[in-house]
Amino acid sequence: MFLQINNINKQFINQKVTSDVLTNINLDIKEGEFVSILGPSGCGKSTLLSIVAGLTKPTSGEILLGGNPIKKPGKDRGMVFQEPALFPWMTVEENVMFPLRKEMKKKEAREVAHQYLQMVQLSNYTKHSPHELSGGMQQRVSIARALSMNPKVLLMDEPFGALDEQTRARLHHELEKIWVETKKTILFVTHSISESIKLSDRIIVMGTRPGVVLEDIHVKIPRPRGTHPQAVAKLEEKINGLLKTEIDKVVKEELAYAANN
Incomplete structure (x- = not known):
């Protein structure tokens, strides 16, 4: 595989309290794939991207790009942040x-x-x-x-999150065109289900507390996706269901914690 994410775990320690941010993340990404990482706030999406970029070190596990371990930032990975x-x-x-x-x-x-x-x-x-x-x-x-x-890989951390819907739609079109022209491998973090479906070959749906991979979805809807509204709606419903179950779990945990403290 081109980009291998092997058994990545990440913990943060704050005032002697250990928080599991990512647990046992395993992904194999092919060269030229457009892969979105989708999940609720706090699931570790941006942390995982930062580890791939070499900006954050994992607690354990390794990431290989072309068979070489990632230890630090490098010109083989280009990063686009939430802000320009x-x-x-x-x-x-x-x-x-x-x-x-x-x-x-x-x-x-x-x-x-x-x-x-x-x-x-x-x-x-x-x-x-x-x-x-x-x-x-x-x-x-x-x-x-x-x-x-x-770069061999373009890493994008919610690059369109702060933009209005019209601008986002235009940039979706331009990014998809750039991806077709350059054949770059893209790892794209987003909160938007519709954005992930429109752009991606694969959608990695993540759960939280700790961050885990709930499902690795291969998007088989032909491009452009807007010409297949029924298939898009069906996939949106599936992902919504996954995320709703995850959010309900978090709410129950918070209510239980509040009741016991």
Whole structure:
């Protein structure tokens, strides 16, 4: 397998209290797959993505990319965060060029930056500052910056969560187009069932307390998914059922805890 997540466990210790965040996470992801990680708040979705990025160390277990263990951040993984995290003093072009500064000469880096800015349809904004762009445009710059490093895996942590529905819909379309063009492996964290169905080859549905994999769903609905509303609705109902059961479990645990304390 291309990306192997083997027996990942993560615990946080706060004031001598140990919390199990992730327990026994095992996933095999093929090269070129678009995989969404879906689940309620607190299930460890972002923590798992951070471990794959090399930003967080697991308590136990290992992650292999192309057979090599991930120990720290690397240029083989591009990260797109919830917020664009652009440098406000740099232009759009300079932001995309930034991770290339040690890899290639300035002229070549500029050519690469323009290639990916064209891919995200921002060729006319190369000299703009981030504050002159809308939130959706800033996130597209972030995507172009991550892609400019030509990573093996693109990691996306709820990149469209703060955007309005119209902007999200447009970026869904653009991201799907980019994925088809680049054939990148994408690991995408989301709270949105509809977003995960629209974009993904697979949906990893997670439960919480601790974070576990409830189900690994292979989405067999042909693309574009909007042309198959009945199949989409059926899958939404299935995932809603999984998450409702999980949320009901958490509520019962909280009520039991409150009654005993």
